[in-house]
Amino acid sequence: MSEALPNLEMLLREALAPVEPPADLIERVESTLESITALAAEELEAWELAAMRDPRNWVRPAAAIVAGSAAGGALIILQARRRAQHSPDGLALARDAAEHALKDLRREARRLLRVR
């Protein structure tokens, strides 16, 4: 490496200083995560109970996962629509995430049918 490197690395540290996330982003992400984690929490807690030892009880918690995935996807889509006018790229990102959520939904639904 050349002698100029230490100086360049110092400049890089200054030029690429960490960026503090805006307050509204923090609020937005936390709100979304809280919504998603709360949606199916009650059902999923039931999943952890001793009743889960009985395969006949597996159907309802699996449905809770499906509901959680779908609700998460719905939230993403709603948020994307709200922000689309400000950031068209946000819609593309949100659409990708929603598509993943729908894939989960289909997978869980197939699993549910097998259990039945």
Next chain:
Amino acid sequence: MQDAGIQKSKSQLDAEFSELYRAHLRDVYSYAYYRVGDHHDAEDLTEQTFLQAYRHFERAQRESNGRPLRPWLIRIAHNLAANLYRDRSRKPASPIEETTTLAAPHTTEQLVEGRDELSRVLDGVRELPDDRREALIMRFALGMDNREIARALDRSDGATKVLIHRAIKQLEGIVDE
């Protein structure tokens, strides 16, 4: 993580994810900002990164064998950003230092303002190939070491060391032009 085969409760996983989120929000946002060069896209990318991370958190913990999860988070952001550019077939919308519609005080603009040498460095970073630019963002904006960067980019430690060395050498040539 499922140490000794013990399944964690959902509430425990949620608490651990919250901890991960608080610890690395700035890292993910910084990476996103320097990667896409646009404040709004960086916000969307950050949000989508944590949503996707939440969905796969349990598996990531299980497979990490106790290693830090920051490279995994950055890799999610990296993949989402790559998908964004692949879908749109375009590069960052606006140069980093030309972004003016920031919703929060931004250290980079303040630092770069009136500092021609820093502007030249940022210009040079933008000219680098994607993998070299990303490696420098991870190293200098996030302070990641070679091993973390290697995990984030799915490369070996040795290949990552070479990548960073070449990125700096190339940048040096650009800045000195």
